[in-house]
Amino acid sequence: MKAEESYVINISDLSIRYGMNDILRNIHLSISEGEFIGIVGLSGSGKTSFLNAIAGFIPYTGNISVQGKIGYMSQNYGIFPWMKVKDNIGFGIEGRNSQQKERRISELLKEIDMELLGNRYPSELSGGQIQRVALAQTLASDPQIILADEPYSALDQHTRGRMQEWLLTILSSRKKTTLFVTHNIEEAVFLCDKIIVIKDGTFAYTFHIPFTSPRKQSLKFEPEFNLLQKNILESLSRSR
Amino acid sequence: MTQSPIGRTTFVSANRWLSLISILVFLAIWEVVARQKIINPLLFPPPTEVAIAIWDWALSGDLLTDLGTTMWRLFVGLLLGGVTGSLVGLATGRNRRLSAAFNPIIQFLRPLPPVAIIPLIIVWFGIGNVAKIFAISYGVFFPVWINTHLGASQIPVDYIRMGKLLSSSRWKRFRKIILPAALPEMVSGWRNSIAMAFIMAYVSELAGASQGVGYRIDINYLAYRIDRMMAALVILAILGALSDWLFTQAIHKIFPWIKMRRSTD
DSSP states (O other): OHHHHTEEEEEEEEEEEETTEEEEEEEEEEEETTOEEEEEEOTTSSHHHHHHHHHTOSOOEEEEEEOSOEEEEESSSSSOTTSOHHHHHHTTOOSSOHHHHHHHHHHHHHHTTOGGGTTOOGGGSOHHHHHHHHHHHHHHTOOSEEEEESTTTTSOHHHHHHHHHHHHHHHHTTTOEEEEEOSOHHHHHHHOSEEEEEETTEEEEEEEOOOOSSOOGGGGGSHHHHHHHHHHHHHHHSOO | OOOOHHHHHHHHHHHHHHHHHHHHHHHHHHHHHHHTTSSOTTTSOOHHHHHHHHHHHHHHTHHHHHHHHHHHHHHHHHHHHHHHHHHHHHHHHHOHHHHHHHHHHHHHHTTSOGGGGHHHHHHHHTTSHHHHHHHHHHHHHHHHHHHHHHHHHTOOHHHHHHHHHHOOOHHHHIIIIIHHHHHHHHHHHHHHHHHHHHHHHHHHHHSSOSSSHHHHHHHHHHTTOHHHHHHHHHHHHHHHHHHHHHHHHHHHHHOHHHHHHHHHO
């Protein structure tokens, strides 16, 4: 019982079904505070459904216990096109007066290096800037848990690499528990402490990532990094 | 490929010149056809005579009165029908039960041409302003309702989910997410309804009116003054185009993101 209490997310016997199809079956997972977990799998394997169940967006059977507030970053529709950058960031800030709210928005704008772009609309930003705003919006409400659903999948390779480093820097200063869904194995190995491979509706394999933080892009050229990538990739095509 | 601001400005101003030239060419052809009596000039007066008829109408003082009357009815009718259509559209678009309750009735009334209901409106409300404003509101309601309903019902579920995660206040989510997310469709409905409001204002002024642009067309028809009829039609067309332009400009000023989003789509 005591061990259970130290987990931020506790999942037992989770199943998700769409119509007659079982997307996920009998999932068990416990996540400690500050862990950065990657969820990888082929398209349609149930990665996004898993995050959506934790966020309470979709129905499921089984138990999901979440200690703390959830923040969500998605590939699309993460930020609202009709709100300026500063309003997008400030939307989730509640229970503070307007001065405190303004101060918090300014701090976050500074942190994402977009102090001068607070009055811009999302359509006036680049893909990388939009994702930085999405993270600031997520952090603004000070969640303990961050669920990220392929936030960088639409970015080019170079911007994606910069965003990954930046994300690690931002999150390392806070003790956020992160579940990061991606179909990009390289991204998962670079960012995460642990990678779970979803296959045939179950958590088929778990890989522990041995690299210490902070991580730099040069890590991606290390033999150990490439071997891990290869192993994970093979696990996706291996029959169980 | 992105276009430089200078290139874009040149393109826009070239388009404006093209629009102006096309109007001038149209008027010139009209003048020549009428002056050369290709069509009976009594039935088809040249634009210069129509301009003189507008000038005389203005000098008599009736132009301002007619314009004021028509625009007042139009504005009130547009506002009443548009606001009602927007509210009902938001309600039916976001609430399945309300949608199930309202939709059959609205779908039954929708195919009826709004002008067909005018005799009934006269029986119910007489020939005063109430009847005319009701007729305009009725015509305006449907395009606004349909577009708002579509806009509100097609809001991507991710916006709604993000809203629920970020804010616990339903009112805040309605104001900051539902309303703006449905706004582009709603604005299209309002734009369509401006044209409908002009049709309904004109038709309703044909019966039992003593002022208004529609009334002026009707009495000039009885007097067989085609130049004055055309003068009133030209004024009506200018008012329609001007209203649409003003509405679009105001929307782009108040909600600049709508224009930005369309230009990046």
